[in-house]
Amino acid sequence: MSKTVLVNVRTFAAGVDVTGVSNKIELSSEVEVKKTTNHGSGGWDEVVGGLGSAELAGEGQWEAGDVTKVDDGAWAGLGGLAPWTVSANNAANVGDLAYFMQAMRGDYKMFDAVGEVAPWTSTAKSSWPLVRGQFAHPPGTARTATGTGTGLNLGAVAAGKRLYASLHVLSVAGTATPTITARVESSVDNTFGAATTRATFAAATAVGGQVLRTDGTAYTDTWWRIAWTISGTTPSFLFAAALGIR
Incomplete structure (x- = not known):
């Protein structure tokens, strides 16, 4: 940009x-900048990152x-x-x-x-x-049935890093308790031929937001996407989602 x-x-x-x-x-x-200056610092401040x-x-x-x-x-x-x-x-x-x-x-x-x-x-x-990540689902696309989103090549998750995800349910319509359960899937390539679920959001029946992250396990998969399961009578959801690694 x-x-x-x-x-x-x-x-x-x-x-x-x-x-x-x-x-x-x-x-x-x-x-936070934390000073670690000492007598071996050669007359210069030394610092490390804090919180x-x-x-x-x-x-x-x-x-x-x-x-x-x-x-x-x-x-x-x-x-x-x-x-x-x-x-x-x-x-x-x-x-x-x-x-x-x-x-x-x-x-x-x-x-x-x-x-x-x-x-x-x-x-x-x-x-x-x-x-700092990427949008994995656009806010203006209504979803009325179970499906999967577009894959993103975010890269592998190294040891000590996590995959983070945000979900914003912006509107809910339908009867018989329309429900959406979103999840994060990964794959070795963009075909998602053997997709693996890495994290699942709580089932949502109303407008609201959630955020989750993986547990710090390293993953070699480099492709990631949002997928969702929708139930209810004539359900329709508008939602936005983002994924990123940190």
Whole structure:
């Protein structure tokens, strides 16, 4: 991606797509600098990395009234952990760059002076690492039956690394308890002829978000995808998902 002016930052917070009600999104990460300077350092400071952290700060226009609105989502998530996934200037197509993390929404501010467009501001602080990965499922494609997503060549997972995944269920329709159970599969190549399930999200029947990761086991498979099982009567789901290795 070349130099760009930010005009279409896609942001998903748990089960809310805040893209259309946000006008500023800032994502930051840092690692603590810990000094290890000693008498053998030759007169120069020596440092090592300490604890890492990340934060997302956003603001925009206030809306309320159902679980897909920013105010409803903020109140439901205040003080709790949820996945946050952000892209830069794209429509969140499969393979688009994604940054995501599990984070706690630590604050929420709303409203302003008379005559102003009602605003909101909020921040979320990471509980897991900030992951740089790719979208594995686009938010605008409705799914009505069990299926599999497009494979991504993310590479092998080395020892001590993990495969991370975020899932944002943005809308649910149908009767007889429509349910979606998403999972992460891997394969040695893009055919997924012998796909292996590496992690499974909890079954979802309502708008919301989940994030998961593998247990630190090394995997030589280099291709990864999202797959899902859908049940219920006339079910339909809109969801976004991202995968990454860190």
